[in-house]
Amino acid sequence: MRHQLSFACEGAALAASLDEAAGTTGLLIVSGGNEIRSGAHRGMAMLAARIAEAGHPVFRFDRRGIGDSEGANGGFESSGPDIAAAITAFRAAAPHVSRIVAFGNCDAASALLLHQPLALDGLIVANPWTYDGETEETDEPALPPASAIRARYLSRLKDPKSLLRLLKGEVDFRKLLRGLSALKAPAVPATPDSLAARIDGAFAALDAPATILLATGDRTAQAFTENCPAALGRALVERLDSTSHSFAGDDGAWLAERILGILER
Template sequence: MKESVLSFACEGQPLVGILAEPDGTPAEVGVLIIVGGPQYRAGSHRQFTLMARHLAANGFAALRFDYRSMGDSPGETRDFLAVDADIKSAIDALLAARPTLKRVALWGLCDAASAALLYLESTGDTRVAGVALLNPWVRSAASLAQTHVKHYYWQRLRQKEFWLKLLKGGVGAKALRGLGSNLQLACGAGKASDSRSFQDRMAAGLRGFAGPSLLVLSGDDYTAREFSGCAASAPAWAGLLERPTLALHELPTADHTFSASSDHDAQCRICLEWLRTRCLATNP
């Protein structure tokens, strides 16, 4: 494989990307690695660099880039809610730089996965061949409280030591107030949802996308658990994870960024297999 700098513009601002590609002709579907903030194109423990190189070594061109205000790309500070133009410019640049590519698969971790779905919802870009989502970000105060109640407080309430501490005064008033506040917020999760909240827009983006999608969830990650809770309870997400176009994989030992080499390698294999069997197979 080989790497090169790919510079391009987005609404008058220069963006910087690194294109990894095989020595020979790449597959007809390229991969755009969207970086979640606040970080740059290398990613935590170089995960995006390693991912792009793995894909390139196996025949796929992969572009990772800094959207405006991140890494080496200048511009006003922005987050995942405001990067549609950056994603479009990166797709434009990748397809223009390598004309043998026909379409592009979007790959994103955390709020970059959210950004990918928001991009699909707002643009309906037909050049997108597939979307790979790893631990998507759907956090709100209510969803975080619901996750804490289900995965922390519920376990604590079943422990004998907790009740012994409570009877002996070992559980402070602050901890009890925290439980009460989380229960109150959790009870409101999924109710009176704003139809244009970013979580609902993400669901709309996935629902309106007819191509293949990949969802990878880590077992040791609150963000993944929040997403699962949202997808199971929010009306906008009803039935989406059961669609035949979606491939769901769960990695029980993985943390949020797949920092263990075994988990990183596992998600790389899953993504590569999905690209080969689902994205290339459906590429017109």
Template sequence: MLETPLIFTCKEKQLVAIEHSPDKLNQKSTQGVLIVVGGPQTRVGSHRLFVQLARALAEQGYYALRFDYSGAGDSEGAISQFTDIQDDIAAALALFRQQQPQLTEIYLWGLCDAASAILLHLAENKQNTVSGLVLVNPWVRQASTQAKTYLKSYYVKRLLSKSFWGKLIRGNVKPTKALSDIRTFQQQSKTSPVAGSFVDNMYIGLRHFAGNVTVLLSECDLTAEEFKLLMVENTLWRTISKQENIKIHTIAQANHTFSEVKCKDRLITETLNAIKSLK
């Protein structure tokens, strides 16, 4: 496996990328995966998974490119929000094709708000040449769905937890604070989603994408739970999630960043399976 540092430009800013190439060319060398890294992250700890994923892809014969978007990591500029990196993704795709012109299939892979950014990119670039998507725990945070998710997946589980009642008896839990939070979330759960939000634009990107999509969700993650709730409660998302080109899988016992080795290995395996199935 060969790892090559690259510098490319987007809106007069220098961005940094690492390309991971297979040792030998084979029948899979016409396929590549662009890994979009969400939010400012460290390169150690749980977020080491981006490096490990790229290396695993290269070991299996795929090209992989991961990059720091504007203001993140070693790239220039002020830190960008995930809603504003569509041009960075387009520039990274152009770089990937320039580096490996033989690529006939490129897949976009993103975790959390990077998965959201990918759909926002597709909403702005409807005439894209991307072959498929792997979206991991997409970020769809809205006041109403966040509140409902916390009430259902956090507070209910706490009330059923022996450790919670133990902490309550020992005085390590403040009941008034918990009740206040619950009342706040109950009020927020009744609010209507904001029209024209980034979640609506994500839907537009997904609706216009004709390729295959694999959504991977962690079993033990509130972000994933909120995405599941969106697919249940929102008619448009519920309908589109049933399309034949969209597959949704849950990875058991996984947290948001797949910090346990067995969960990270499962994520990598599911990613490889998704790419193979998209071919």
């Protein structure tokens, strides 16, 4: 059964949803970007229902300034108090829960890492966001790493359909030129205060076990792989051959299976 509730965070009332279940290991879902707790196309609401049906309580919430929650939206780098308050509220609403594992995608994954230590028993971070000064809502999204662009163009050059599209003038030459220019650009090492370096450092300091989920065709996942190589050696990594950043459609079943496998360990 699902019910709605609210909890306090630094004087603001935050909206939340709890999918009840009898299990003692619960899942806390942290929303990415400026998404409300139901997620893109209700993806997180459907994920919560799947996990609860399998026997694990699931808690979702809108951080301050998002959806039904009060307060000012300070972005994912200011969401530490929101996550901490949500953990406390989850334990109060489901007192039989003895373990909480948190899941976040994109900048929600980054938030879970950056705001450690948190009272969590495990982390599941998907396609962590590592771009400085970028957001998912920018008109010109960040390009994937040069290695990913190179592999993509090589694959397309081998595909007769792609060559036919080029000859027919169906290719966006503006995007093509952007991609080609990125191949020439020298790799810029991450500075110590960059988001990528801070996320790498957060993995090194983690006390709780962590699992990284990556959609290999997603540019955010590709950037994380290139920018945070040390992190990949400090956690279990599972990869899905997909371009879906949010694990949409059939990818949702893969995501739910991986999360359930972790909750049931």
